[in-house]
Amino acid sequence: MTDLSRLSLNTATTKNLTLAEAVRVAAEAGLPAVGLWRDRVAEAGLENAARIVRDAGLRVSSLCRGGFLTAADPAEQDRAMESNRAAIVEAATLGTSELVMVVGGLGAASAPGGPALPGGDKDIVAARTRVANRIAELAPFAAEHGVRLVLEPLHPIFAADRAVLSTLGQCLDLATDFPPEQVGVVVDTYHVWWDPALRDQIVRAGREGRIASYQVCDWILPLAEDALLSRGFMGDGYIDFPTITRWVSEAGYSGDVEVEIFNQEIWDAPGAETVATMAKRYTELVQPYL
Amino acid sequence: MTDLSRLSLNTATTKNLTLAEAVRVAAEAGLPAVGLWRDRVAEAGLENAARIVRDAGLRVSSLCRGGFLTAADPAEQDRAMESNRAAIVEAATLGTSELVMVVGGLGAASAPGGPALPGGDKDIVAARTRVANRIAELAPFAAEHGVRLVLEPLHPIFAADRAVLSTLGQCLDLATDFPPEQVGVVVDTYHVWWDPALRDQIVRAGREGRIASYQVCDWILPLAEDALLSRGFMGDGYIDFPTITRWVSEAGYSGDVEVEIFNQEIWDAPGAETVATMAKRYTELVQPYL
Numbered sequence: 001m002t003d004l005s006r007l008s009l010n011t012a013t014t015k016n017l018t019l020a021e022a023v024r025v026a027a028e029a030g031l032p033a034v035g036l037w038r039d040r041v042a043e044a045g046l047e048n049a050a051r052i053v054r055d056a057g058l059r060v061s062s063l064c065r066g067g068f069l070t071a072a073d074p075a076e077q078d079r080a081m082e083s084n085r086a087a088i089v090e091a092a093t094l095g096t097s098e099l100v101m102v103v104g105g106l107g108a109a110s111a112p113g114g115p116a117l118p119g120g121d122k123d124i125v126a127a128r129t130r131v132a133n134r135i136a137e138l139a140p141f142a143a144e145h146g147v148r149l150v151l152e153p154l155h156p157i158f159a160a161d162r163a164v165l166s167t168l169g170q171c172l173d174l175a176t177d178f179p180p181e182q183v184g185v186v187v188d189t190y191h192v193w194w195d196p197a198l199r200d201q202i203v204r205a206g207r208e209g210r211i212a213s214y215q216v217c218d219w220i221l222p223l224a225e226d227a228l229l230s231r232g233f234m235g236d237g238y239i240d241f242p243t244i245t246r247w248v249s250e251a252g253y254s255g256d257v258e259v260e261i262f263n264q265e266i267w268d269a270p271g272a273e274t275v276a277t278m279a280k281r282y283t284e285l286v287q288p289y290l
Numbered sequence: 291m292t293d294l295s296r297l298s299l300n301t302a303t304t305k306n307l308t309l310a311e312a313v314r315v316a317a318e319a320g321l322p323a324v325g326l327w328r329d330r331v332a333e334a335g336l337e338n339a340a341r342i343v344r345d346a347g348l349r350v351s352s353l354c355r356g357g358f359l360t361a362a363d364p365a366e367q368d369r370a371m372e373s374n375r376a377a378i379v380e381a382a383t384l385g386t387s388e389l390v391m392v393v394g395g396l397g398a399a400s401a402p403g404g405p406a407l408p409g410g411d412k413d414i415v416a417a418r419t420r421v422a423n424r425i426a427e428l429a430p431f432a433a434e435h436g437v438r439l440v441l442e443p444l445h446p447i448f449a450a451d452r453a454v455l456s457t458l459g460q461c462l463d464l465a466t467d468f469p470p471e472q473v474g475v476v477v478d479t480y481h482v483w484w485d486p487a488l489r490d491q492i493v494r495a496g497r498e499g500r501i502a503s504y505q506v507c508d509w510i511l512p513l514a515e516d517a518l519l520s521r522g523f524m525g526d527g528y529i530d531f532p533t534i535t536r537w538v539s540e541a542g543y544s545g546d547v548e549v550e551i552f553n554q555e556i557w558d559a560p561g562a563e564t565v566a567t568m569a570k571r572y573t574e575l576v577q578p579y580l
Contacts, residue, residue, distance in 0.1 A: 106528050122530040128486070157447045159484035160511055160528040170486040194449035196418070196460040221450055223517050238396050238450040240412040 006290065007282050008033035008061040010215065010260035011040050014271045019044040023056045025271040029279055033061040035213075035258040041090060050094050060096040061256035062150065062186075062213050063087065069134040070104035070127040070164060077134070080104075084138055092145040098212045099142065100150045100186055103131045105161040127164045132174055139182045150184045150212040151175060155191040157227055168192055168201040175210055184212030187248055188260070190219055190231055193239045199247050206251025214248050216241065216286055217261040224264070231261045234281040245289035257286060296580065297572050298323035298351040300505065300550035301330045304561045309334040313346045315561040319569055323351040325503075325548040331380060340384050350386040351546035352440065352476075352503050353377065359424040360394035360417045360454060367424070370394075374428055382435040388502045389432065390440045390476055393421045395451040417454045422464050429472045440474045440502040441465060445481040447517055458482055458491040465500055474502030477538055478550070480509055480521055483529045489537050496541025504538050506531065506576055507551040514554070521551045524571040535579035547576060 009026040011019065011034060019040040026034050034053060041049045041063070053060055066087040071077050091099040106127055121127070135149060142149050151171040154163035165171050168185060175183040185205050192198055205211045218237030224230040234241050259278045266274055299316040301309065301324060309330040316324050324343060331339040331353070343350055356377040361367050381389040396417055411417070425439060432439050441461040444453035455461050458475060465473040475495050482488055495501045508527030514520040524531050549568045556564055 122528055123533070124484070124530065125489075125533070155447075156445060156484040157513075160509055165486075166484050167486060173486075194414070194446040194456050196455075196457060196463075199415075219450055223447075223513065225515060227513050227517070238412055240414065243413070243415070 002279070002283055003287055004030050004279055004282070005032055006255070006257050006287070007031050007279060008035050008256040008258040009275060009278070010035035010064070010258045011037050012064065013259055013261045013266065013278065014274055015262075015267045017271045019049050020052050021271060023052050023058060025275050027056040027058060028272065029275040031058070031275070031279070033059045033256045035062045035064060035260065036060055036094060037064045038087060038090065041094065046090055046093055053094065059256075060094045061258055062098040062100050063091040063094060063096050064100045064260075065102045065152075066099050066138075066149065067102040067163075068104040069131045070106070072121055072126075072130065081134065081137065085141055088138070088142045088145050088147045091147045097146055097148050098150050098184070099147050100152050100213065101135075102152055102154065103163050103165050105159060105163060124159070124164055131164060135174065135183065136177070139178050143182050148181055148184045148212055150186050152186045152188060153191055155194075167195055167197065168205060169197050172201060172204055172208065172210065175208075180209035184210040186213040186215060187211060187244075188215035188217075189239050189241065189244055190215075190217050193219060193244065198244070202247045202251050206248075206253060211248065211251060211253040211255075213255065213258060214253055215258045215260045216245075216282070217259060229262045229264050231263050233261065233266070233277055234259075234285045241285040242289045245286050249290045257282065257290070292569070292573050293577055294320050294569055294572070295322055296546050296577070297321050297569060298325050298546040298548040299565060299568070300325035300354070300548045301327050302354065303549055303551045303556065303568065304564055305552075305557045307561045309339050310342050311561060313342050313348060315565050317346040317348060318562065319565040321348070321565070321569070323349045323546045325352045325354060325550065326350055326384060326386075327354045328377060328380065331384065336380055336383055343384065349546075350384045351548055352388040352390050353381040353384060353386050354390045354550075355392045355442075356389050356439065357392040357453075358394040359421045360396070362411055362416075362420065371424065371427065375431055378428070378432045378435050378437045381437045387436055387438050388440050388474070389437050390442050390503065391425075392442055392444060393453050393455050395449060395454060414449070414454055421454060425464065425473065426467070429468050433472050438471060438474045438502055440476050442476045442478060443481055445484075457485055457487065458495060459487050462491060462494055462498065462500065465498075470499035474500040476503040476505060477501060477534075478505035478507075479529050479531065479534055480505075480507050483509060483534065488534070492537045492541050496543065501538065501541060501543045501545075503545065503548060504543055505548045505550045506535075506572070507549060519552045519554050521553050523551065523556070523567055524549075524575045531575040532579045535576050539580045547572065547580070
């Protein structure tokens with residue numbers, strides 16, 4: 001029997017659809033939720049986006065994404081903080097308490113593809129400290145809006161350019177100064193499947209009440225030319241979904257399961273087909289273990 | 291003042307050179323050591339390879355590589371064990387006590403680039419257990435030959451297809467059942483630079499007497515089409531060499547520093563030029579912090 005009552009379509013999976021189109025294919029497939037990206041929300045307009053989701057009878061499982069907090073330059077920091085405050089207001093307006101945070105990499109260290117910039121900042125320890133300080137500044141504002149900052153550990157392949165938070169344990173260490181309703185974590189199989197400490201840290205995250213989102217997609221090889229797009233449907237790669245799903249479930253997570261896949265081929269396919277495939281794979285490899 | 295007294299050329303950096311050619315460019319540049327790969331040794335013949343290095347007045351800092359121990363199939367396991375015993379004998383013959391171990395990935399899980407094989411084994415926890423069991427079988431044989439099995443944590447980008455050991459801490463956990471002269475670890479900046487636990491685990495590795503090798507090369511972006519080749523000269527990417535080198539040095543490591551770079555462009559360059567560049571970068575970014 002098909003039970004899609006916890007399956008959420010993250011709009012990054014259907015990148016070529018507008019927010020309204022993504023909501024429609026999700027609703028038509030019987031999904032109860034969508035995870036939204038800010039770019040699609042901005043295109044639709046914030047109030048309009050909230051109404052589209054509400055009118056379709058769906059809930060918003062999370063908003064992606066805040067973050068990019070590693071800049072050392074004060075003006076850049078100010079811009080980042082302003083953007084994050086806006087994201088917090090957007091999450092509240094959309095009716096989700098979960099704002100996913102991709103904290104940023106060593107952006108200033110090197111021109112992508114080029115040689116290191118002289119004086120570029122390669123101090124990853126300092127970058128992490130800046131992230132912790134900015135989270136501390138944002139948390140009270142988020143709390144006022146009923147929004148939780150959801151730290152996302154990204155696969156270490158992205159440590160240089162996207163996120164200096166690489167493991168669930170590291171995110172939980174950072175979260176420890178805050179109540180669980182202010183700072184949580186996301187377990188995204190793609191980013192954390194390889195981690196030898198994964199089970200222990202999922203248990204810990206559950207015990208601390210911090211699992212704010214469970215996202216699923218597979219690690220496929222060979223890597224796509226743009227490594228960011230090397231994600232696949234559950235079952236097409238190397239990840240052991242039954243095992244990780246069982247761990248997340250045993251840790252007490254009872255929320256939505258978002259499918260977030262960056263993959264050019266999947267983006268080029270019709271949205272309804274994509275949602276049908278993800279529902280099928282979810283039903284085979286994830287839902288039975290929840 | 292240039293001090294190259296601890297700099298070793300790993301032959302993977304000059305892939306297109308024969309062992310004799312690599313030894314010659316290393317010696318001519320004033321390097322005291324080479325790290326050897328088994329393929330170049332086999333081409334030269336084991337006894338001949340040992341003599342070439344000896345005659346040039348160099349030492350062998352390590353032999354790469356044993357490992358690939360994750361197969362579940364008994365026949366494949368037997369082949370792997372036989373190959374590893376041969377590698378141990380080779381290391382001893384070449385006069386190095388350090389055999390670097392790349393333990394293998396989830397090889398059976400998926401055809402590279404294709405869909406998952408039905409029944410493919412994606413149980414990474416079980417694969418790690420097989421590695422631990424095989425290391426336990428090999429360690430006494432290695433000890434008899436005066437050779438240490440040197441566990442190499444590989445960047446998580448390689449967890450699916452090359453190594454289910456991804457962090458220094460995980461390798462040290464596995465090593466803990468063995469005396470430090472039987473099982474050690476390598477600190478390779480490229481593989482571990484992103485690890486939030488890096489400093490603590492380097493301290494631990496030093497305290498336990500297990501740092502068997504320090505290898506340096508940089509993490510560059512964008513990733514090469516073959517991600518394995520996305521390595522660069524120190525300074526060309528994102529890694530903070532002074533900091534990590536200081537940690538390794540403070541942990542008591544006093545051995546050779548190998549430069550091991552997989553990069554098509556560097557392979558295509560003349561060997562003497564490659565060695566000159568690596569010596570220059572070593573002198574700027576590594577040696578002062580040893």
